[in-house]
Amino acid sequence: MADRKRPKPGETREKLMNAALTLVGKGRHFASLGIREVTRQAGVVPTSFYRHFRNMDDLGLQLVDELGLVLRRMMREARANVSQADKLIDESVGIFITHAQNNRAFFMFMAQGLAGESRAVQEGIRSEMRYFASELANDLRRMKLAEHLSDADLDLTCDLVVRSVAFSLTDILGISPEDTYQEEQVRKRTARFLQLIFVGAANWNSHP
Amino acid sequence: MADRKRPKPGETREKLMNAALTLVGKGRHFASLGIREVTRQAGVVPTSFYRHFRNMDDLGLQLVDELGLVLRRMMREARANVSQADKLIDESVGIFITHAQNNRAFFMFMAQGLAGESRAVQEGIRSEMRYFASELANDLRRMKLAEHLSDADLDLTCDLVVRSVAFSLTDILGISPEDTYQEEQVRKRTARFLQLIFVGAANWNSHP
DNA sequence: TACTGATGTGTACAAGTGTTCACTAATGTG
DNA sequence: CACATTAGTGAACACTTGTACACATCAGTA
Known part of the structure; x- marks a missing residue:
């Protein structure tokens, strides 16, 4: 019952990458972003991050x-x-x-x-x-x-x-x-x- | 007795700026530096920071x-x-x-x-x-x-x-x-x- | 149908964060 | 000399952080 919907595979991954981009777009520097901050912006629980990326550098690489x-x-x-x-x-x-x-x-x-x-x-x-x-x-x-x-x-x-x-x-x-x-x-x-x-x-x- | 030496005026200020530069030189990005981190590198107590700078941006400006x-x-x-x-x-x-x-x-x-x-x-x-x-x-x-x-x-x-x-x-x-x-x-x-x-x-x- | 792996959630914790406060010693000025 | 200013200290605060763990739900496959 904790599961709201069953998101399509890769959806959260995208949400996280977009969240990071959004923050960067708002003037923040990528190097200063934290995992919690990004997951918060993505509307996702912090733990989900690790399902897709090992750390912020990893996310950066995928953005490249x-x-x-x-x-x-x-x-x-x-x-x-x-x-x-x-x-x-x-x-x-x-x-x-x-x-x-x-x-x-x-x-x-x-x-x-x-x-x-x-x-x-x-x-x-x-x-x-x-x-x-x-x-x-x-x-x-x-x-x-x-x-x-x-x-x-x-x-x-x-x-x-x-x-x-x-x-x-x-x-x-x-x-x-x-x-x-x-x-x-x-x-x-x-x-x-x-x-x-x-x-x-x-x-x-x-x-x- | 808590005061170790009487540092020349502006000495700590320099120490802080050099500390930030040192961290940047080690590969860190300036935007990801924190006040505590810089003061630690400078060998100074966190509170001293505020005697010279209002925040990290201020320090950055003086570095410029x-x-x-x-x-x-x-x-x-x-x-x-x-x-x-x-x-x-x-x-x-x-x-x-x-x-x-x-x-x-x-x-x-x-x-x-x-x-x-x-x-x-x-x-x-x-x-x-x-x-x-x-x-x-x-x-x-x-x-x-x-x-x-x-x-x-x-x-x-x-x-x-x-x-x-x-x-x-x-x-x-x-x-x-x-x-x-x-x-x-x-x-x-x-x-x-x-x-x-x-x-x-x-x-x-x-x-x- | 039962099993398995991928993906999501909530809770928890130790460590680190920015900032405030009250206190103290040295410095310079009247 | 007395006094205000400056520049340092340590303790404390309320948060935030990264990460670990156990658990729930789905999709696909045997």
Whole structure:
């Protein structure tokens, strides 16, 4: 009689992960979250936590995996919406910022994790960024937009692009989601960062 | 008789700040530190904390101020050691990485704070970065290395440079201080990032 | 149908938390 | 010298924390 309903398998697991994300979205840092706090937010008894995660680090790792899915979805959308090469940067940045606003908590978690206290989470996020950069390099190759660059230099360029965009995260997440003016500023500035990088890449000599 | 010695004024304050830094240097995240934990590490009774700080956020803010001093000292050294323009990037990156290694805890705190939970700390670090970027812009102007760029575009470039270097922080701090090979890799890669940016700036048209 | 494993719940406990209070010794100022 | 201020102490408070244990309920399988 203590059992209210019979939840679908994995439901509580999701509830817990969402609870952690919610707290992060409210401004809390993931490293400062406790098991009890998360279970409370999830509306679940503390003991349930251990049915799904060994500790908070474990939960963090599983969040990184989900973050990967979000990023891939975003990348797919970006690829589908690429119209012409000259609008490529602006549109991609736009898609990124939109996703960042729509998945605020996820991206906050990502920004936090880069300097977080779990080495594993750190490495996971880093790995997602590498994957992102390599996909970007593939796209640029396919679109024949970087034919004069060696593989290593193209890789370098894409890495820098991804880092710059990632850093813009801290700009976006720092402003309120309703402040469309500031959002526009960040959007423009990020786009100009990328233009600057691409001008650099275009004039780069891979065999000096 | 309970008073062991009569400590110099501000001594305990320093002990507390160093204790927090020490814990951060050991891999802990600042947001997860507690007052008792810090005072314990400092070898001080918990109540003493309140003589100097209102809460942990307050301590964080004061750490940001000290961080500013570290950064300024670093900048001064960089300016003194600038030999020729063509070695400028490599030498500056070298100085930065050396400082990052020598003040590991400080820079970890900085990396954490960028996505930390205290808005004030976040803004403080951001402000330090802006200052850094503007000083860099001044230097480049003075050395007549960016005469074709508008003020706004030079500002953009320097901002991107500072962001890229700051991001490299997470690379450096992620590797062990003894791993000179990996450190050399980060050093080289960071330098190439900056070269790429400067090539972009050199070919940038401020009045298109 | 009976058994088994996964997932949920409630209770309990020792340890750790932030903060308050009253007290004391040293320091600097009139 | 007397006195207010500052910076330290220890004891106590009401909570919160992570984790362990025993138990209940479901789903699937033999």
